[in-house]
Amino acid sequence: MCPPSNKGAVLAVILALTMVVVVNGVSARFFVEKGSLTVLNSWKMGGKHDAAIANFGLPNYGGFMIGSVVYAGQDAYGCDSFKKTFNSKSPYPKILLIDRGVCNFAMKIWNGQQAGAAAVLIADNIGEPLIAMDSPQDEDPDFIDKINIPSALILRSLGDSLKKALKRGEEVILKIDWSESIPNPDERVEYELWANTNDECGVHCDKQIDFIKNFKGTAQILEKGGFTLFRPHYIAWFCPKELRLGSQCKTQCINQGRYCAPDPKQDSEDGYNGRDVVYENLRQLCVHRVAKEKNTSWIWWDYVTDFNIRCSMKEKKYSKECAETVVESLGLSLEKIKKCIGDPDADVENEVLKAEQAFQLGQENRGVVTIFPTLIINNAKYRGKLERTAVLKAICSGFKERTEPSICLNTDIETNECLEANGGCWQDKISNLTACKDTFRGRVCECPVVNGVQYKGDGYTSCKPYGPARCSMNDGGCWSETRKGLTFSACLNSETSGCRCPLGFRGDGLKCEDIDECKEKSACQCDDCKCKNIWGGYECKCSNNSLYMKEEDTCIEKRSGSRSRWLFTIVVVIAIASISLGAYTFYKYHLQSYVDSEIACIMSQYIPLESQSIIQDAK
Known part of the structure; x- marks a missing residue:
């Protein structure tokens, strides 16, 4: 990471100090992101201890490490390559303890890694609160990139206790826990990236844009799925009133010195200046705002990557016209973005940049942002290498357990503990059911729900289906x-x-x-019965060609029963025939007379009857 300028020009320093100390009259605050250390085999040093996570390397976000502590030795500050590897009889990985002093943190950790350490702890040499270990700005960036182990700074008191125990020949087993380094309050992760559109600040700017390009696909998957809420931010300073009329403030600020950025080359007369950078920073903020109104906030990632390719400062294409071409190619409203940007020459506050300065100062649980790029996840600053897999792992650790998206369970960033011995959970090998559920922080044993059927149990030794549909499983x-x-x-x-x-x-x-009902004499107890046991029941047969009545456990003769049934059948048939004949007779005569009368009535309306003709003739 780098500060706002490379060489620390006078105005840049003034701007930075002004921003760090106060913004609009509000004091800045500083916070140190910490992990937890626990000494596992010593009650004297038991309990948890804080450790300040380094700003480089790869902290194991969401996980932990158990290792055996090895001391580098007094006056072995780790500023030169260790001539030996630190061996121990313990089967645990080696956690190397190095004293602070003489050279920078990164050099110590790099040499510790070269000596085979799985992690490095730096013991403070003075009694003071913990600080964040940062890499020196003039350090070879390739050297920093080679550090791929976690490291942290510990208090002097804890360091002294560890060294005394090791001097007595005791083995110290230490657990370094990063599982709660990123808060995980709910099912959505909120994160923000503090960046800068300047692409001429050297390798640091190159790393920033490389990260954005490599992380774009992952970020858009998380955003489109509603798993994350991302917000871009850009560092902006303001020019002191006494300097606003000077040429430096005019070339590095907009809105009459209210929002400024250092000159990319520290030369206001050559190439682009800070004013250009602030203007493009503001445009990219507005791109995100306008895209968010359309519920397509992830377009910001497309804009930034396309702008860097098509409108590079290095290629002299860093211009308003080029930026607007990119905006239109992504289907965004150019008019809305222009309205969001406003007039950069007006002597008024810009609402967008004013809000950025307030965010930059620091929120409730985090400090002021003074360097870029800075990544903040769930209001905690990310510490470590700005690299796709490492950042994704940190974001995944910010989800409430068992709510993380499937992308977090990729084998590239976590180990599926259910694959080995089923994670120690219950398993039904016949139906291939398991209570083991893989999560980002490990595994949980929880009875499953299958096809709407809930299994209940402790998840470790037993799970049984419960409910009306349970027999289907x-x-x-x-x-x-x-x-x-x-x-x-x-x-x-x-x-x-x-x-x-x-x-x-x-x-x-x-x-x-x-049950053998025949042997237990619980069936076929009648005198003429013969019992035969069958699977799930029994059969009874009667002698003398009789029928067995199971309900009465008795035999009856077939003939008498047959003769009675025939007689009953004949009687029923005769009765039905009589009823049918009577009904037919009634139907025939009653219905026929009714129809005749109806027809006569109808006909009388159209054809005079004989009686009617006689009456008419008499008249």
Whole structure:
């Protein structure tokens, strides 16, 4: 990361100091992002200790590390390559402890990594509150990029305690925990990137745009899915009143010195100046605002990458005209963006940039932003390498557990603990069901829900289906068996839980055995009965060609029964025939007379009857 300028020109320093100390009369605050250290095998040093996360390397966001502490030695400050590797008999990874002093933090950690350390702790040499370990601005950036282990600064008191224990020959097992370094209050992660449109600040600007290009696809997936809320921010300073009439403020500020940026080349007479940078910063903020109004806020990532390709400052294409071409190519309203930008020459406040300065000063739980690029996730500053996988891992650690999107469960950034021994959770190998659920921070054992059927249990040793539909899932975990096409089950859909052997079987419901009703003399007790046991029941036969009545457990003769049935049938048939004949006769005569009368009535209206003709003749 880098400050607003490369060489620290006078005005840039004044602007930076002005911004750090006060913005619009409000004092700035500084916060240190911390991880947690726990000494696992010493009650004297037990409990948790704070450790300030370094601003480089790869903190294991969302995870932890357990390792054995090894001391580099007194006066071994790690400023030169260690001539030995730090071996220990412990099977744990080595956590190297190095004293602060003599050279910069990054050099110590790089040399520790070269010596085989899995992590490096820097013990402070003075009694003071923890500070964030940053890399020196004149450091070789390639050297910084090679650091791929986590590191942190610890208090002098803790460092002294660790060194004393090691001197006594004790093994110190330490747990470094980053699982809560990023807050995870809910199901959505809010994050912001503080950047700058200047692309002539050297390798730091190159890293910023490379990150945006590489992270664009991931960011848009998260944004479109509603998993994240992203907001871009741009650092802006204001010019002191006593300098506003000078040429430097005029070339580096807009709106009469209210919003400024350092000159890209520290030469106001050559190339682009700070005013150009502030103007483009403002445009990119407005691009995000206008796109957000259309519910397409992720277009900002397209604009920034396209602008860098088509309107590069290095290629002398960094202009208003080029920017507007990119805006139109993305289907955004140019008029709305111009209205958002306003008049950069007017002696008035710009609402967009004024809000940026307030954000830059720092919110409730974080400090002032003075360097770019700076990434803030759930209101906590990201510490570590600005690289796609590392940043995604930090964002994923900001989700409430079990709410993270599937992109966070990619094997590139986390290990699926359910793949090994099923994570120690319950598993039904027959139906291939498991209670193991992979999450970003590890695994949880939780009974599943399958096809609407809820399994209940502790998730570790047992899970059983519960509810009316439970029998559809592996017979609810109850006994079931099929023989010769006949199936019996101890699961009853009428019951929401438990197993009960069906009629004809005995057992606990998890195992059922056939009852031999014949041997137990619980069936076929009539004198002429012969009993035969079958699976799930029994059969009874009567001698002398009789029929067995199961309900009465008795035999009856077929003949008498047959003769009675025939007689009954004949009587019923005769009765039905008589009723039908009577109904037909009634229908025939009654209906016929009714129809005749109706026809006569109708005909009389059109054809005079004989009686009517006689009456008329008499008249």
